[in-house]
Amino acid sequence: MKPLKVALLGCGTVGSAVLRLVSEQAEDLAARIGRPVEIAGIAVRRPAHHPDVPQHLLTTDAESLVTREDVDLVVEVIGGIEPARTLLLAAFENGKSVVSANKALLADDGPNLHAAAVKAGVDLYYEAAVAGAIPLLRPLRESLAGDQLRRVVGIVNGTTNYILSRMAETGAGFAEALAEATELGYAEADPTADVDGFDAAAKAAILASLAFHTPVAAADVYREGISAVSATDVARAAEIGCTVKLLAICERVANGEGDSxxxxxxxxxxxxxxxxxxxxxxxxxxxVEAEAAGQLMFYGQGAGGEPTASAVLGDLVAVARNRVTGASGPAATGYANLAIRPMAETPTQYHVSLDVADKPGVLATVAHTFAEHGVSISTVRQNGHGDAATLVIVTHSAPDAALSATIAALRDMPAVRAVTSVLRVEGLS
Structure with a gap:
C-alpha cells in the first residue's frame, strides 16, 4: 500500500522521540491506520547537530517540505510563534493535516489556525500541547462534547510542581528547590517561562477555549508565578491542612447578563x-467538573520527550485515519463566545500574614480595614509576641479587587510593619 508521508518540523527532544517511535512501531501503526506511515523529511536549523538522523531526510527549507506534493501530514514540534504559524498556514493551504505540540502558538492564535484548517477541510490536532502524555484535550473536545463543563482546574507545569513539592517535603526555600530542579533537568537554564507562569497560562488558555467553546488567548489569562512563595508560606499552608500548588483555573461563571x-x-x-x-x-x-458527568481527574506524565511523543503519535494516528477515509475530525468550536471576566471581578479567598505591633487594638484596626473594603474574615490567629508578633488571616470569598485594595490599605497602616505574605486559597468552605 502507498504510505502516508509525514513532514516532521523539528528534531529536538520531542521530535527525535517521534522519529524513533514511528520507526520502531511501523508495523503496528500501519495496522492501526490502514496504511504505512513514512517520514518524508525533517526540517531543522542545523543539520550538522543531528548526526544520528538519516542525512537524506534533513532539510533547512521547512516551507518547501510542508508544501511538497507527496507530503500528506505535518508534525510540528519546533515551538514558538514564528516560523511555526507561517508553516502551519502553508500546510493547510496545501491540504495537509497538522499535528502540533505548540502550546504558545495555539494560545496566541488558535482561532485563526482552526479557521484555516476548517476552510481547507483538514485536521489540526494538538493533544501534546497540554499535559504531555495525558489524554485530556480530545476528551474535552469529543468525549464531553454533550456535557456542560463548569470548571477545569489543574497542575499543568511539572517544573513548578516539582519545586513546590520539594519545598513541602524538605522545608527548602524557592531558590534551593529551583537549583535542585535545574540540576536534575526538570528546569531549563532560563526557568522564566515555568516559574513565572507563562507556560501554564498558555495551557490554561487552550483548556478554557476547548472547555467553554470560547476563544481564550494567553493574554486573557491572569498570571502569577511561584518565585515569591517562601518556605514560611508552605509551612503556614501545612498549619491549616493545606499545600501550595501552582494552579491553572478555568471557570464558567454565571452573572446577571449571562455566563462569562x-x-x-x-x-x-x-x-x-x-x-x-x-x-x-x-x-x-x-x-474537570461537568454538570452531567460530575467530577473527573486526568493524571500522568506532563512533560518529557517520550511522554510528549506518545501524545503526538496518538494524534498522528487519528489524523492519518481521517486522511485514509477522506474525512476530517471534529474541530474546536467557539460558538459560545462568552465574555472574559476580569480578575478584579473574580471571587477568591486570601491567606494573609502580617508583621504587626503587639499592642491592644491592633487586631480591631486590622479587622476594620477588611470590613471597610467589604471583605469578611474567616479565621485569624496570632503567632509570636512583641517584635515577632504575626497575624495570620484567612478571608471569606470576595472580589479580587476588594482583596487587593485591602492589602494596599494594610501596607499603609502604622500598626502593620509589613505584609509578609499573600496567597490565594482554593477549595476551603
Whole structure:
C-alpha cells in the first residue's frame, strides 16, 4: 500500500522521540491506520547537530517540505510563534493535516489556525500541547462534547510542581528547590517561562477555549508565578491542612447578563484532602467538573520527550485515519463566545500574614480595614509576641479587587510593619 508521508518540523527532544517511535512501531501503526506511515523529511536549523538522523531526510527549507506534493501530514514540534504559524498556514493551504505540540502558538492564535484548517477541510490536532502524555484535550473536545463543563482546574507545569513539592517535603526555600530542579533537568537554564507562569497560562488558555467553546488567548489569562512563595508560606499552608500548588483555573461563571469565563494561573493553598494536593514531583493532573458527568481527574506524565511523543503519535494516528477515509475530525468550536471576566471581578479567598505591633487594638484596626473594603474574615490567629508578633488571616470569598485594595490599605497602616505574605486559597468552605 502507498504510505502516508509525514513532514516532521523539528528534531529536538520531542521530535527525535517521534522519529524513533514511528520507526520502531511501523508495523503496528500501519495496522492501526490502514496504511504505512513514512517520514518524508525533517526540517531543522542545523543539520550538522543531528548526526544520528538519516542525512537524506534533513532539510533547512521547512516551507518547501510542508508544501511538497507527496507530503500528506505535518508534525510540528519546533515551538514558538514564528516560523511555526507561517508553516502551519502553508500546510493547510496545501491540504495537509497538522499535528502540533505548540502550546504558545495555539494560545496566541488558535482561532485563526482552526479557521484555516476548517476552510481547507483538514485536521489540526494538538493533544501534546497540554499535559504531555495525558489524554485530556480530545476528551474535552469529543468525549464531553454533550456535557456542560463548569470548571477545569489543574497542575499543568511539572517544573513548578516539582519545586513546590520539594519545598513541602524538605522545608527548602524557592531558590534551593529551583537549583535542585535545574540540576536534575526538570528546569531549563532560563526557568522564566515555568516559574513565572507563562507556560501554564498558555495551557490554561487552550483548556478554557476547548472547555467553554470560547476563544481564550494567553493574554486573557491572569498570571502569577511561584518565585515569591517562601518556605514560611508552605509551612503556614501545612498549619491549616493545606499545600501550595501552582494552579491553572478555568471557570464558567454565571452573572446577571449571562455566563462569562474566568481564567487564571497563580499559586494557591489547597486542602490536603483535594485530589490535586497529592500530585507530587513533575507530574501533572487536571480536575474537570461537568454538570452531567460530575467530577473527573486526568493524571500522568506532563512533560518529557517520550511522554510528549506518545501524545503526538496518538494524534498522528487519528489524523492519518481521517486522511485514509477522506474525512476530517471534529474541530474546536467557539460558538459560545462568552465574555472574559476580569480578575478584579473574580471571587477568591486570601491567606494573609502580617508583621504587626503587639499592642491592644491592633487586631480591631486590622479587622476594620477588611470590613471597610467589604471583605469578611474567616479565621485569624496570632503567632509570636512583641517584635515577632504575626497575624495570620484567612478571608471569606470576595472580589479580587476588594482583596487587593485591602492589602494596599494594610501596607499603609502604622500598626502593620509589613505584609509578609499573600496567597490565594482554593477549595476551603
Amino acid at each position: 469565563v474566568a481564567v487564571r494561573v497563580h499559586p494557591a493553598m489547597i486542602p490536603t484532602s483535594h485530589p490535586l494536593a497529592s500530585v507530587g514531583g513533575a507530574f501533572n493532573a487536571v480536575f
